[in-house]
Amino acid sequence: MLEKLAEIEQVGLATLAEIADEAALNQWKVTHLGRSSAIMDLFKNMGEVSKEERGAVGREANQVKQALEAALTQKMAALREVALRRSLSQERLDVTLPGRAIPRGRLHPVTQTLREIYRVFADMGFQVYRSREVETDEFNFQLLNFPPHHPAREMQDSFYIQSQEERGDNPILLRTHTSPGQIRAMREYSAENPENPPPVRIILPGMCYRYEQVSARYESQFTQVEGLAVGRNITFSNLKGTLSDFARRMFGQNVRARFRASHFPFTEPSAEMDIECFLCGGEGCAVCKSTGWLEILGCGMVHPTVLKNGGYDPERYTGFAFGMGPERITMLRRKIEDIRYFWANDLRFLEQF
Template identity: 90%
Template sequence: MLENIEEIKQAGLTALVEVKDEDALNQWRVTHLGRSSAIMDVFKNMGEVPKEERGAVGRAANQVKQALEAALTEKMAALHEVALQRSLGEEHLDVTLPGRAIPRGRLHPVTQTLREIYRVFADMGFQVYRSREVETDEFNFQLLNFPPHHPAREMQDSFYIKTDEDRGDNPFLLRTHTSPGQIHAMREFSATDPENPPPVRIILPGMCYRYEQVSARYESQFTQVEGLAVGYKITFSDLKGTLSDFARRMFGQDVQARFRASHFPFTEPSAEMDIECFLCGGDGCSVCKGTGWLEILGCGMVHPIVLENGGYDPERYTGFAFGMGPERITMLRHRIEDIRYFWANDLRFLEQF
């Protein structure tokens, strides 16, 4: 009987050697460990074994069963390993196939530039103030120290709005700059405390319009960002410091800024800020036309007449103002040659940002 049991074990182990896959292994288990397998028959027929031998036969049968089970486990692991190796060896993706396209949205480049400008000035305490695009001559020009027939108006030819009655020297027009917002803002703030108006620190973004033949360099519609700081202790040196800080944040910490005397009716002294060309590092290139400098913004100390018109006493308050063109900044940074791209909205242009 005991030899018989040993044979069962040997037969099972021998058969297992021939097993090559999971199906065969399942078959083997049914044959060698299943309900009608030889070893199970030994247990089933234990009643027929003489009493005194039962202990030894039972132990031997158990040992064989355990041995077969252990062999099964081992074989199963081995087969898994083979299958895994086969899978790792055989399954190859063409990793160069394109990924599934997911449409990506983008902000318009001007929005992107505006946001950068907002962020830099927000860090310095400037908040965004917006005002209307249809203005009167009074707000767009007169209150900003452009009297009627002032020669500086030549630089800002306006689109006028038709009205039923003749409005004389105060027609409606499309604002030529965001500067009328300076007056709106100062009046709004000074009304809160006319004797001691609060300090002002704002930027004024928005669409402006000029009577220009549209070309690669000029658009009849363009965005502008102006800034205004008014207080008791604002100086021209603060203007230089603030705008140089802006230039370094916007164009790189190494960028040098220079200030040239210029003229705007609503500031005095007035200046243009140039920055060292960030494309050529100031060596001269086609973008800076070989000069090494790029004209970035106009600025100056707020003219006393403008402060007065805003409700701020020019004997007590000083301020500075500046203005820049987000399209121009975007064009310089990306060497864009034609300003008309911005409002044409050709997706081939927009999708590059």
């Protein structure tokens, strides 16, 4: 009996060793561990074994069965391992194939730049104030200290709107800058408490229009972002600090800004802010026209007349204001040479942002 058992084990293990696929393995399991396998037969016929031998044979038979089962488990694992290896080695993608095209949405580049500007100024407490695009001469010019026929108007040729009534010196026009919003905002806020109007810290984005022949450099419509800070304790030194902070956030922490005296009717003193060219590091290049500097914005302390027209007493309040062009900023940063790209909305342009 014991010899038979040894043979069962030997045959079983030997045939198992030769098996190379799962089907054969299942077959082997039926043959060698199934109901009518030799080992199971042996268990079934245990009654025929003599009483003396039964104990030893039973133990031995169990050991054989366990050995076969263990070998089966091991074999199965080995076969799976082989199968896995094979499938891993066979299932190879061309990873250089392009991914499936997902249509992606994008914001217009000007919206993107505007949002960056909003974010930087929001961090400094400036909120967005928007006002109308169709304005009167009074709001667009006169209240901002551009009297009729003032020479500074020459730089801001306007589109005028036909009106029913004769309006004299106060025609309706398309705003040439977002500055009329300064007056509207100050009047709105000062009306809340005319004796002690609250401080103002706003930026004024929006579309503006100038009578310009459209070319690579000029558009007849353009966006502008102005800023206005008014309070009892606002200085030119604050203006420099605030705008230099803005320049560093927008153009890089190492960017140097400089302020040049300039003239705008609605600020006094007035300045232009240049930043050191971030493309050439100030060494001189085509974008900065070899000057090393880029003109970024105009600014100044709010003219007393403008404060007064807004309901803020210039003896008690001071303020600063500034204005910049998001298209120009985008053009400088992205080396865009034609301003007409912005409103032409060619997808080949827009899809690059």
